[in-house]
Amino acid sequence: MAEALSAAAGLFLSPTRLGMLVLGSGVGLLIGILPGMGGIVAAAILLPFMLKLEPAAALAMVTGALAVVHTSDTITSVLIGAPGSAAAVPTMMEGHPMARRGEAARALAAAYLSSLVGGIIGALGLTVSIPLARPLVLSFGSPELFMLTVLGVSFAGSLLGREPLKGLSAGLLGLLLGTVGPAPAAAEVRFAFGQVYLTDGIDLALVALGLFGVAEVVSLLARGGAVAQRMELGRGWWQGVLDVWQHRWLVIRGALIGMWAGVLPAIGATAGTLMAYGHAVATSRDRSRFGKGDVRGIIAPEAANNAVEAGDLVPTLLFGVPGGAPSAMILGALLAYGILPGPRIVTQHLDLIYTVVWSFALANVLGAGVMFATSPLLARLTYVPFNRIAPPIVLAMVLAAFQETQHFGDLVSLVALGVAGYALKVTGWPRGPLLIGFVLSNPLERYYFLTVNLYPRPEDWLLRPGVVVIGLLVVAPFVWSAFRWLREGTRTRRETPRQPAGASAVATAVVLGVFGYAWWTARGFLPDAALMPVSVAAAGTVLTAVQLARELRGQGSPVTDEDEVEAEPGAVRERVRRAVAYLVSLALYVAATWFLGLRWASVLWSLWVLVGVARVRWPTAVAYAALMVVGLDLLASLLGVHLPEGRLRL
């Protein structure tokens, strides 16, 4: 192993390879910044170039890109509230409120440093575990993987928010949303409403972009002004560094959670990051700041999402089983070089593996360094009136959504999910549990059926030591809460002021309708396709019915568009009204795309925002819009995306 390590160092320290590594990291950083685009896009852009290089240089390049996409996707997540990728959602949930308080610099510094440490830990873990990883991975059978998904779902328990009933229902809603598409254990496509588009299920990137990105952009536009209200750059940087030092064990735990989520099949990058976030919340004594900009909620997931990429390389290289699409593309490139992943790679290509590891570590250092250097500049974006930077951001999100499958359905889904996301946001439905439910719904159902079908007698799997241990981990927090509740009684319960039932009750009623409809429909599915949606929808129906009853009795919470409570009800109503107008404008934008094509629709929408709302003068606005469309075209041609043409040929 030592021999391979030094051989790899020799391979690695050639100017071309280092050059390729820098190039790859640059592409990774740029793609990471664009909302909704991540490793897949970066790998797709680099692949044609890779095949022209020698293997070590090509691997250095693509590893460099994958290593840093989760470093730079922090930018849009923190500054704009549009998650750079699905795995950046926790960073957005905590970092964006910090940016609005004027603490963007602190949030970014903490995020980069945690990313860096997470990446290094991931690379170290990879180095150590490669000789051991095979038996370790094989020791996790289907029952253990099933229990791990259960554990993941239980992490949502710490993210329930002010109204636990709503939090639980949101988690169930996420699980239900995840059942759209093919059932894993039976030949049935569920909830597709006759649309071929829905038969593969709803795309995760679209869910993150819609529920979080669109909802946040619309809400910022409606609020008017800049992202941050207070100018406080100064010592924020240093504070962020101190935060990471103060919570150093949390960084390490986050990185380890992320790495394992990458190594084991079934969990995946996004769920691993969310689990690290849930872990940060669960292990904190004072949870009151979470969701309102708590730096601990940035540190853990940022450490995790860089480590996840390192962990992901283990099954890819050792088993030829890629954990995600980016590593699947690396696999394809390796094949073209005649390098076969699998058991023999450890004996035959160990030097290449360590090239990957070294590249991964170095790219993380590079990426964090570049981001540190450029961020004081980028943080100033939070002081620009938001309606002037919104058009390019929305255009980038639309392109990111459309490159998913390049069907019109992508655009419709984006706006529909955006409307749902905004509605949930203002009526106090926590979207964290929803996202956890969504990403784990399929693995949960899949591994449940695999477990019970591969181990027909329950005692065969329920008594496996791994299952028992993970089971205890799942149950422990609940036992602990129950114990505390018994000891402290209901003393801590707050009296909430009575609220007249309003928009919030309407939202609850709509969710109740969704659950009820799903319950009714799912009963007609094949038994193995029905179990999951029926149980989720039934539980959801009961919980939301109770919630609706509470709200009708005046025990709900008021409509807010902020976590800050100082806003007056009248002002809130006005903002919501404006946000609805923006959502309608986005729907019109998509409709206009159908008739005029994406270019013209984008120009029209941008001009409307720039001239109509931001009061930019016409010549400037036209030049700005033209520039954006040129950029859109350039990016699209790089991605192999055809911008949709309109039905009316112009």
Place this chain on the structure above:
Amino acid sequence: MTSRLLWVVVLVAALGALPASGQQPYYAGKTIEIIVPFAPGGGSDIDARFFAPFLEKYVPGNPRVVVRNMPGGGSILGANFFAENARPDGTQLLTTSGSTMIPYILGVPQVRYDPTKWELIKVNGVGGVLYVSPRTGVRKPEDLVRPAERLVYGGISATGLDLVTLLLFEVLGLDVRVVMGFEGRGPARLAFERGETNIDYQTTPAYLSQVVPLVREGKAIPILSMGFVNEKGVMVRDPSAPDLPSAYEAYQAIFKRKPDGLLRWKAYQSMVAAAFTFQKALWAPGGTPPEALQALRTAVDRMKADPQFRQQGRQVLEGYEVLRGDVAKSAVLRAARVTLDVKKYITDLLRSKYQVRL
């Protein structure tokens, strides 16, 4: 005399094929787009991205070749898009896989494409190897019918490539507990390695890289190959696993007679052809101008002579030959057009044993 005549004919044909002086090649300055109806990183995506630079190099006029992923509906969405929207001028091509052909053959209602109306550019295939765990006591095909423990197979879904394996179990009369729901053949293989299943198949490339080491350690025993259907429509041994008996030979070993004429054998063999032997096909829309088809198909021949193509293709193509579209077309279409009794047999089997409603 005859040989001289032949030379004249060849010379005239060659002259005819040359573009007239000063005339631009058809593809000069054009961009070819290969639509891949799957997400990036899958087998079809790798195949398309492998061929793209060689098409750029060998199609006269050196067009730019780009890959466009349009996943959805298990490739039905992208194939439908191609059938309904593709320009018939040779600038839009489609890659299909076995999982694009199976729904077409079974007549799945969402399918709005008909490959028999398209023009085939190239096709290359893959094989499959069936292997078992030593615990089953199975050493050779004959043992499959009396294993030491119940056979358990991990599959993805009955209407995908697993259909071929399910038909094989029918042909050989095996009693196998089939557990569907794995997210891919890779995770299914991990379940085999963990001992959760004891019979599994992998496509031959995955078999050679992932399972052969297990075979050396005594953790897996290869039993048979799914077989390869040659241009005459006869099942032969898998060219990449020539030491293993094909399913055809396995049947003979178990039942001491040939399977020809049996309905379930016809069903199995046509599915092997459609899903494995002709797995990765590249198509142009019907009505594409002949000069475009000619340029693309000749490019296939020319790239096959390129040492770089052969060297890089060793892993991607795994020793399977790339066939030029006009050569392979009739065999591919024969595989796509199954007789009504075969179709009925398959749909009945899926309905009665695997609860699939088509």
